[in-house]
Amino acid sequence: MEKTDKDVVLRQFPHLEQALLDELLQQSNLKKVEAGDEVMRTGQYIKYTILLLSGLLKVYREDDEGNEFLIYYLEPGNACAMSMMCSARNEQSQIKAKAVTDAEVILVPSHLSELWLGKYKTWHSFVIASYRQRFEELLQTLDSIAFKALDERLLFYLRRHVKVSGNEVRLSHQQIADELNSSREVISRLLKKLEQTGALTLHRNYLEIHDLEREFGS
Amino acid sequence: MEKTDKDVVLRQFPHLEQALLDELLQQSNLKKVEAGDEVMRTGQYIKYTILLLSGLLKVYREDDEGNEFLIYYLEPGNACAMSMMCSARNEQSQIKAKAVTDAEVILVPSHLSELWLGKYKTWHSFVIASYRQRFEELLQTLDSIAFKALDERLLFYLRRHVKVSGNEVRLSHQQIADELNSSREVISRLLKKLEQTGALTLHRNYLEIHDLEREFGS
DNA sequence: AACTCTTTGTGACATCAGTCACTGAGGCGG
DNA sequence: CCGCCTCAGTGACTGATGTCACAAAGAGTT
Numbered sequence: 001m002e003k004t005d006k007d008v009v010l011r012q013f014p015h016l017e018q019a020l021l022d023e024l025l026q027q028s029n030l031k032k033v034e035a036g037d038e039v040m041r042t043g044q045y046i047k048y049t050i051l052l053l054s055g056l057l058k059v060y061r062e063d064d065e066g067n068e069f070l071i072y073y074l075e076p077g078n079a080c081a082m083s084m085m086c087s088a089r090n091e092q093s094q095i096k097a098k099a100v101t102d103a104e105v106i107l108v109p110s111h112l113s114e115l116w117l118g119k120y121k122t123w124h125s126f127v128i129a130s131y132r133q134r135f136e137e138l139l140q141t142l143d144s145i146a147f148k149a150l151d152e153r154l155l156f157y158l159r160r161h162v163k164v165s166g167n168e169v170r171l172s173h174q175q176i177a178d179e180l181n182s183s184r185e186v187i188s189r190l191l192k193k194l195e196q197t198g199a200l201t202l203h204r205n206y207l208e209i210h211d212l213e214r215e216f217g218s
Numbered sequence: 219m220e221k222t223d224k225d226v227v228l229r230q231f232p233h234l235e236q237a238l239l240d241e242l243l244q245q246s247n248l249k250k251v252e253a254g255d256e257v258m259r260t261g262q263y264i265k266y267t268i269l270l271l272s273g274l275l276k277v278y279r280e281d282d283e284g285n286e287f288l289i290y291y292l293e294p295g296n297a298c299a300m301s302m303m304c305s306a307r308n309e310q311s312q313i314k315a316k317a318v319t320d321a322e323v324i325l326v327p328s329h330l331s332e333l334w335l336g337k338y339k340t341w342h343s344f345v346i347a348s349y350r351q352r353f354e355e356l357l358q359t360l361d362s363i364a365f366k367a368l369d370e371r372l373l374f375y376l377r378r379h380v381k382v383s384g385n386e387v388r389l390s391h392q393q394i395a396d397e398l399n400s401s402r403e404v405i406s407r408l409l410k411k412l413e414q415t416g417a418l419t420l421h422r423n424y425l426e427i428h429d430l431e432r433e434f435g436s
Numbered sequence: 437a438a439c440t441c442t443t444t445g446t447g448a449c450a451t452c453a454g455t456c457a458c459t460g461a462g463g464c465g466g
Numbered sequence: 467c468c469g470c471c472t473c474a475g476t477g478a479c480t481g482a483t484g485t486c487a488c489a490a491a492g493a494g495t496t
Contacts, residue, residue: 061357061360061361061364063361063364063365067365069364071360081353082353085350085353085354094354094357095357117342117343117346118339121336124335124342127346128335128345128346128349131346131349131350131353132303132349134353135299135300135303135349135352135353135356136303136312138353138356138357138360139279139312139313139356141360142279142289142356142359142360142363143279143281145360145363145364146279146281146287146363146399147281147285147399149482149483150482150483151482172442172443172444173443173444174442174443174444181364181365182483182484183483183484183485184443184444185444185445185446185483185484185485185486186482186483186484188443188444188445188446189445189446192444192445202444204442204443204444204491204492204493205442205443205492367452367453368452368453390472390473390474391473391474392472392473392474400453400454401453401454401455402473402474403453403454403455403456403474403475403476404452404453404454406473406474406475406476407475407476409474410474410475420474422461422462422463422472422473422474423472423473
């Protein structure tokens with residue numbers, strides 16, 4: 001890696017100890033990906049742990065028929081817990097990660113990641129913390145699917161999207177439908193309802209979010 | 219703990235190093251619970267990591283209205299990943315664990331569990347492995363809810379149940395419905411359909427499973 | 437302007453799942 | 467045997483969601 005990248009790494013992962021950062025900089029690959037690129041594909045063998053330096057990634061689950069839905073977002077400073085787990089077991093990825101914006105990732109070869117668990121206390125804490133955080137998000141996602149009707153799931157989805165990318169939601173209805181594993185028409189209707197309550201304004205190719213926190217009565 | 223318990227512990231957790239087992243035996247509580255007891259309640263503050271010595275536990279997610287559904291089973295030798303995570307952050311439990319059969323658990327106080335992560339390599343590996351395993355099961359559960367209709371979810375549920383407790387599924391339709399967050403009538407109808415295909419036989423208060431692996435065409 | 441592509445809106449309809457109301461079957465205690 | 471309880475079966479209905487068909491609107495291209 002080059003010198004300028006070094007600063008970026010240091011800024012995003014301040015909790016990692018110096019010796020580890022040095023090794024990270026020497027032994028790992030920095031990779032730039034463009035918006036829309038797939039960082040990880042379903043069925044691929046994962047040989048790296050993925051650390052996100054900049055940009056935004058979406059992590060999906062995908063089934064046999066190509067249906068998908070969003071599990072969570074990864075922001076800079078996050079590690080992809082799934083890649084850690086798959087790479088550790090040398091297993092096929094059961095998920096898919098896609099760059100929402102242009103992004104930079106660090107690919108840490110699995111054997112190093114495993115080695116570091118014993119070698120660097122801060123790495124090991126980081127891995128545990130990542131697992132915990134992702135576990136919780138996964139549980140929340142599970143909740144929303146298991147207990148909530150589609151209208152609430154849509155709210156949950158939009159809130160999460162707003163949290164990572166602001167009040168302009170630059171998605172078509174079709175994209176939203178895909179990520180909720182629903183259909184466009186249904187999403188269109190629900191969005192229209194939300195517009196009527198004043199929660200957002202519909203535009204072509206994007207939504208303008210005003211307020212998603214209110215309770216939207218029947 | 220007493221001497222006889224010691225053997226049980228050693229047998230269930232052969233991967234843990236001796237020094238750790240010694241400390242485990244000295245500092246932790248062995249607790250016996252009866253079938254039906256709640257080992258962990260939603261909203262409770264978790265101060266222990268739970269290790270299962272014998273018996274079978276069910277781990278549920280529960281929402282505000284008391285709806286619940288099954289996330290996974292814990293078998294002897296397993297740790298409850300949720301309890302690890304909650305106790306680590308001193309957070310309220312977002313889940314519920316119930317004993318299916320009489321069971322014995324070891325309660326490891328959180329501060330010890332955290333301490334051991336640094337102190338014992340085998341503990342730390344064990345914790346990581348537990349997270350990974352649970353993560354995968356959680357993903358499978360998520361899949362079944364997100365992509366599958368109720369009939370397939372029922373199959374998924376029954377298969378899992380058979381795996382941990384054999385071909386006699388001693389559950390009422392109501393109980394199954396609860397764990398799938400559905401309703402009794404619907405489950406009854408689906409079970410009847412499965413009976414007609416020869417997959418199982420219905421009895422009062424239990425099901426006799428013959429073969430759940432076939433594809434059951436429309 | 438005419439064309440074309442994508443996105444969004446909308447009504448009609450089908451299906452799955454949940455709910456309600458009721459029946460009947462099995463088991464248990466008096 | 468009778469009453470009572472839980473569990474299971476069933477038909478009718480409802481509502482949410484998905485599907486189909488088609489219309490309309492926006493935006494870029496020629």
